[in-house]
Amino acid sequence: MREELRIIVSGGGTGGHIFPAVSIANAIKSQHPEAEILFVGAEGRMEMQRVPAAGYPIKALPICGFDRKHLLKNIAVLFKIWKSRRMARKIISDFRPMAAVGVGGYASGPTLNVAGAMGIPTLIQEQNSYAGVTNKLLAKRADKICVAYDGMERFFPKEKIILTGNPVRQGLLENTKSREEALADFGLLPGLKTVLLIGGSLGARTLNESVLANLTAISASGVQFIWQTGGYYFAHIQEQLKLKGQPDNLFVTDFIAKMEDAYAAADLVISRAGASSISELCLLGKPAILVPSPNVAEDHQTKNALALVDKQAALYVKDDEAVDKLIGLALNVIRDADKLSALGRNIKAMAFTDSADRIAEEVCKLAVAYRENRD
Numbered sequence: 001m002r003e004e005l006r007i008i009v010s011g012g013g014t015g016g017h018i019f020p021a022v023s024i025a026n027a028i029k030s031q032h033p034e035a036e037i038l039f040v041g042a043e044g045r046m047e048m049q050r051v052p053a054a055g056y057p058i059k060a061l062p063i064c065g066f067d068r069k070h071l072l073k074n075i076a077v078l079f080k081i082w083k084s085r086r087m088a089r090k091i092i093s094d095f096r097p098m099a100a101v102g103v104g105g106y107a108s109g110p111t112l113n114v115a116g117a118m119g120i121p122t123l124i125q126e127q128n129s130y131a132g133v134t135n136k137l138l139a140k141r142a143d144k145i146c147v148a149y150d151g152m153e154r155f156f157p158k159e160k161i162i163l164t165g166n167p168v169r170q171g172l173l174e175n176t177k178s179r180e181e182a183l184a185d186f187g188l189l190p191g192l193k194t195v196l197l198i199g200g201s202l203g204a205r206t207l208n209e210s211v212l213a214n215l216t217a218i219s220a221s222g223v224q225f226i227w228q229t230g231g232y233y234f235a236h237i238q239e240q241l242k243l244k245g246q247p248d249n250l251f252v253t254d255f256i257a258k259m260e261d262a263y264a265a266a267d268l269v270i271s272r273a274g275a276s277s278i279s280e281l282c283l284l285g286k287p288a289i290l291v292p293s294p295n296v297a298e299d300h301q302t303k304n305a306l307a308l309v310d311k312q313a314a315l316y317v318k319d320d321e322a323v324d325k326l327i328g329l330a331l332n333v334i335r336d337a338d339k340l341s342a343l344g345r346n347i348k349a350m351a352f353t354d355s356a357d358r359i360a361e362e363v364c365k366l367a368v369a370y371r372e373n374r375d
């Protein structure tokens with residue numbers, strides 16, 4: 001009897017890498033229920049909780065990024081890379097995968113590099129419109145490169161590129177809750193327009209400061225807000241709200257576990273321009289104002305945002321102008337029904353609906369071909 005497909009999925013660090021990885025794994029399982037999938041992540045990072053919660057086993061590598069400010073600390077990083085490569089080799093020898101998928105983030109570097117060197121086919125998925133360093137290095141040896149934006153041949157060999165879009169969690173598309181039910185869950189009123197503020201999976205300082213600086217305007221607006229602060233900022237914000245007074249029309253939380261409910265409740269979304277957030281907004285056709293993070297590699301969020309802004313599919317506020325302009329702009333836009341519906345229509349036109357399935361098909365093709373050649 002033929003052996004079941006065995007596939008490694010590697011990467012993580014933030015929700016933006018982990019959620020697509022889980023979606024790809026789920027799509028592989030639905031196409032090949034017998035497939036065995038093993039994740040490889042980075043010690044202490046978000047994937048070590050989120051991946052087991054999604055029902056998959058995960059192994060950890062002691063990998064982290066280079067410290068660009070304290071150069072001496074990088075001696076320890078070099079040692080960790082060396083150790084991670086050795087561990088990746090052992091994991092691959094034990095698990096005997098037929099293909100390896102990298103979704104970006106620290107762990108995918110050593111894992112895919114070693115897999116490639118051991119002759120195992122590799123596929124990388126680049127979520128952003130500007131390729132990350134790890135993926136650029138891995139591209140030389142990768143068999144397939146799945147991307148979400150046009151023009152990625154600037155970074156990758158053209159013949160390996162497949163335009164699939166970013167996989168989005170299934171739950172977001174299967175949501176059956178009405179806007180009214182979702183609003184009730186947040187303790188908000190059905191008759192009022194609602195703005196959802198999300199700062200990526202970790203929260204965004206600038207979005208938080210923009211809310212704190214505009215509490216009076218928010219309170220008087222007749223619009224209600226769902227505000228995700230991020231875990232790191234939450235305690236400080238609660239203290240500030242105690243001092244300044246929390247408006248009744250402002251729901252505050254550190255992290256939203258059920259994003260499908262938050263999107264169902266929202267008439268307008270203010271968001272960082274992380275790749276997964278953008279793909280979700282496209283699929284759901286949500287009018288959005290994007291405030292790209294200036295603190296990410298090669299300013300890739302600005303490039304993600306501009307890909308939409310160029311097609312009138314989203315509005316854009318620069319990070320350093322957000323505290324002054326963002327809330328005022330949001331309150332104007334949400335009262336402009338024509339603007340909202342044009343933004344919603346244009347962003348929906350940029351959606352990819354079957355990304356996870358298409359990527360899973362490519363991974364399985366590589367794995368099946370490897371198994372046939374080997375047997």
Ligand SMILES: CC(=O)N[C@H]1[C@@H](OP(=O)(O)OP(=O)(O)OC[C@H]2O[C@@H](n3ccc(=O)[nH]c3=O)[C@H](O)[C@@H]2O)O[C@H](CO)[C@@H](O)[C@@H]1O
Nearest residue numbers: 014015016017127200201228255256259274275276277296
């Ligand atoms: C700060 C940083 O380095 N961000 C990068 C990170 O994304 P990061 O994880 O910050 O952001 P993304 O927008 O890609 O993904 C956020 C994900 O978290 C979910 N979510 C968010 C808030 C919440 O309360 N609950 C929740 O479930 C969103 O629905 C989405 O699925 O990787 C992305 C993909 O390479 C990059 O484009 C981002 O620039």
